[in-house]
Amino acid sequence: MKTFLNISLAAALFVGGVYLYADDDEMEHARPAYSKPLSKQDQASAALYKKECGACHMAYQAGFLPKRSWDKTMKGLDNHFGTDATMDAADTKTIQNYLMTYASKNDRITDMKGAVALRISQTPHFVKEHREITQKMITQPEVKSIANCTACHTKADAGSYREREIHIPNYGRWE
Amino acid sequence: MKYLTILLIGSMSLMGASTEVVQYMNELSSVAKTENKSFAGFDAARGKEIFTSTHTGKQGKPMSCTSCHTSNLSNSGKNSLTGKVIEPLSPKANPQRLTSVKEVTKWLKRNFVDVYAREGTAQEKGDVLTYIIKN
Structure with missing residues (x-):
């Protein structure tokens, strides 16, 4: 008993x-495969993704965009939001495969009604979740851009976006 | 001549570039010679000019290497678009720098395109690397 x-x-x-x-x-x-431990090979790919893409900005979790978006992103690295983000062919392929494997399969988050989103910040779920965020909060020097997840989501790097972990610079916690 | 090359490699390593990067710079030097008959070795002063001067970049806006790296190579910089911190470029301040040819070629290509809207020549790449090594 x-x-x-x-x-x-x-x-x-x-x-x-x-x-x-x-x-x-x-x-x-946004992370359908999160519960399943990554294989050794996927761990290496994830580390490469973090190193290469994380050199300039947070390595956004693959689940924020659908396959078609990552495909377009990875094919356009020579003009990646106005900068050259190219790398050698082998690394490009490894990262592309990784992103495609862990891309979002959930259209509630990423469906753009046929359009291929390149910016996570334009996907419907993102827009909805950030609807109360003012321009002033975003453009202040400590944040700079809506793409700078870690400025407010203190554990975004680790893939965690809980409300209690939010701290907006010069505004405080989000409650 | 062989002795001189070894001496050159040795002294460059002491200054902060790894053997493979020194080897890469020797290759750049050979190419520079074929492209420019009057080429007489890389020059840190020319490298400094490349690094600090302002150009119309890939986005059609004024841009300089110092826009992100600052003019002090021992200081960390900030990506001018994303705000992400960039560790110092100087191998004296950051021993990881100039240790991998893969990294060096990747960033030289990207950053010349971003700042100059074209790739760098062999001489320009060698000059800027020489400037970084000496600062």
Whole structure:
């Protein structure tokens, strides 16, 4: 009986935990493969992605954009938002494969009604989640751009966008 | 001559470029000679001019290497578009610099295009690397 109680308690905690987590972390759906541990090869690809793309900006989680967006991005690195972001062919291919594998399959987040979004900040879910953010919050020097996730989402680098982790420079916590 | 090359490689390494990067600079030097008959070696002063002068960049706006790297190579800089911190370029301040040809060629290509709207010549690349090594 005691064992049974323990198991039910554990199960209840588990279900509750998952529920709370999903409720709080609005970007949970952006990472469909997150629960599955990455293979050795994918870990290496993820590290390469972080190193190469993270040299200039946060390496945005692959799940923020659908396949077609990453494909277009990776084919246009010679003019990547106005800069040359090219790298050698082998690394380009590795990163492209990685992004395509972990791209969003959830159109609630990324559907652009046929258009191919290159900017995560133009995807519907992103727009909805940031609707209350003022221009002043975005353009201040500490933030600079809506693309600078880590300026406010303190754990964005690790893929966590919980509300309680938000701290907007010169404004404080988001509550 | 062989002795001189070894001496050159040795002294360059002491100054902060890895053996493979020194080798790469020797290759640039050979190409520079074929492209410019009066070429007589890389020059840090020319490299400084390349690094600090302003040009119309890829985006059609005035741009300089110092826009992101600042004019002090021992200081960290900031990506002028994203604000992301860039570690110092000087190998004296940042031992990771000029250790990998793969990294060096990647960034020289990207950054010449961003600042000059074209790729650098072998002489220009060697000059700017020489400037970075000496500063």
